[in-house]
Amino acid sequence: MQTKPEPAVVGDDLIEMSELEVHYELRGGTLSRLLGVGAGTVKAVDGVNVTLRRGEVLGVVGESGSGKTTLGRALLGLAKSTRGTITYRKPRAGGEHPEQVVSKMSARELRELRTDLQMVFQDPHAALNPSMSIETAVGHPLKIHGIASGEELRKRVAAALERVGLSPAEQFMRKYPSDLSGGQKQRAVIARAIILDPEVLVADEPVSMLDASVRAKILQLMLDLKADLGLTYVYITHDLATAKFFCDRIAIMYLGRIVEIGPTDEIFADPKHPYTKALLKAIPEPDPHKVVPRDLPRGEIPDAASPPLGCSFHPRCPEAVAECGWESRDLRNLLEEHWTRQDPSVYESEQGLVGDLGVLDKPQKRVTIGKGADSARVRQLLDRARAENPSEPLWRGVDEVRETEDGVEVVFHKGYDPLLRPSGGVEVACVLYPEPVTPEPARPEDDRHGS
Amino acid sequence: MLTGLISPFRRTSGMARWILVSGLFITGVFIAFALFAPWIAPYDFNQQTVDGVKFDKMAPPDGDHWFGTNDQFYDVLSRVIWGARTAVEVVALSVMFSVVIGVPLGLLSGFVGGWVDRVLVFLMDSLYAMPSLLLAIVFSFLLRGPLGGGIIAAALSLTAIYIPQYYRVVRNTTVSAREATYVEAARAIGAKNGTIMGRYLFGNVIQSVPVIGTLNAADAIGTLAALGFLGLGIQPNEASEWGYDLSRALDDAAAGIWWTTVFPGMAIVLLVTGLTLVGEGLNETVNPALRKRRLRPVQLPPHEPSTYLAEKDDTRFAVGDRETVEKRDER
């Protein structure tokens, strides 16, 4: 890839997101709709605080489903924020920056805002209207905002197309999206985004759906445009490698929250959050001879509709401690994992012993399993599971395993939902930082389940 | 433009192309009748005399009257040709009206959603559930007062039947297209809802309208004839109409007078067939998913009586093998 650009002159605060939340109500089946009960809430973005500075490239990195796209859409007012504010300080000549709160804007003001904030989409093919020629599509923003028409419009479209490398423009103007390659389509999408001369460009995984051969070219084009047009970027990606090349600052997102944010160099030199470390390990090595473990930590991303208690990364976290929010669902996963290693006959008998694991599905801090069964045997089962893998972090979070009249009660340690706190040159949301273990200040662990 | 017109042909082959071409030919002939009726038809549709001499009543086909004359002294050939004009006019108008009403309603309903959508879906579903002839009868009764028994009234009564079809198709396509990224992209550049509907959704949700249009046109011919047959359609003094002629001719058919029924009847059947063929042909090109790929026939192993089983074990095995190979081939 090309050389890393000169560090941009980073200026004043441009956009400030404060306690930003975008929650989607899930609509359940017909019955629950009739009864008027929702099937739950997906917390796509769940309390994000970040300030975008003029001229910087802020990377938003995370696995798929972590809420990156939703965050980008919320910035433009395309996704409605359910709580919190987005404040945009429009730079004006003369140094004054009138504040505009995106989340409070009317439809009309939002349309106006979009001369300043633009978006480049992940799938360039889907982002272009299949029945609109490139000329019309790229020129439409100017037409919609009544900025240009006729010959002037044509000229500006041609200029924008040339600017993004679609030349000769005349040739591309007549074409339809289906006539273009993926890279050319993304160039057209970029042309449409810059034609209004915006301040901020939100680029949602702009190269992830393109052929590897054109990725670097598109990223280079975006860097050139940034330098020429004085843009500020929010660069969304799941790929830390391109983020390293592209970003001044990186925010790592997990399940709707920023878990670590800081200057790119610091993040790469000294990653703090265990999730960041895992992502860094997953970057493919440029040298194909070096074999690197590519897999992310065990387990899948939890369901965003009912995130884990405490730190939502804890079920996958290799460094988790007692305070991380251990709960009943972790016990269920542990038992199920244990059974995958057992003979079917052992599984049958053990499964019969603890009975239905459904009791563990509701997040709880103390649960009783093996109701009605011989509690000594249930306890032995837990001991066997523990002996199998004593270093399993879950056991750090178990305060007590008690035989009671109706089963075995497991009591988990009080957990914390860590806030983003400064540590070194970055901010990180993990009970381990700043060292030593200092859970405070933190939200109560079941805050997400409060309402 | 030209490439747009011939593209349905290029995209089809074999059967589908034949369907389309033959449909277009038949329909084209009737449209030619409709456009040039005054020049093609030997007489006017309500002409009973030529040079002051009255036609014979119910004369069989001969050199002067190729299709004979009917009980009202009219020339059957002329009635058939003028009837094509009536049919094409009524059907074209009704299709136009239902497209003009159904498509925007569907677009709006699908895009806006909420209670507007729910009310419209309910209304349209109820309209759709009603037997179409009954609906047409009710509307022609209602419209006869204000509009008389002319072409417009007939077209409007048919319109009511077909609106729900355009509405449903366009609404459902809009509901899914509304979620497309390009719609979000349009929002992101500051497009208003009207612009999104008109410039981004419209062109993408009307793809199947031509297909529905031609299939509806075929259906409308039948319904119009049925209305005429019941005496509810076009009034005889307004224009020539096949269904009406059929109903008058029915009594004579028993007396061996076949030409007054056969020719209008054939006209109806032919035009309906032609339009249906066009519709099906278009459907195959517009919805490539429906296009069936030609499958190679599966070759079954020859049936062998079970007594040979023991000695012919090897061959059976080989035959079975071949079958699997061929099945795999088809994919």
Ligand SMILES: Nc1ncnc2c1ncn2[C@@H]1O[C@H](COP(=O)(O)OP(=O)(O)O)[C@@H](O)[C@H]1O
């Ligand atoms: N319009 C929506 N309605 C309901 N849930 C949504 C919607 N958009 C996104 N989500 C959910 O929000 C979460 C975050 O999604 P997204 O922002 O697309 O993540 P990313 O871009 O990081 O992959 C996912 O669980 C997704 O299913």
Ligand code: SF4
């Ligand atoms: S708080 Fe830190 S250590 Fe605990 S689970 Fe979360 S990331 Fe891991």
Ligand SMILES: [Mg+2]
């Ligand atoms: Mg995404």
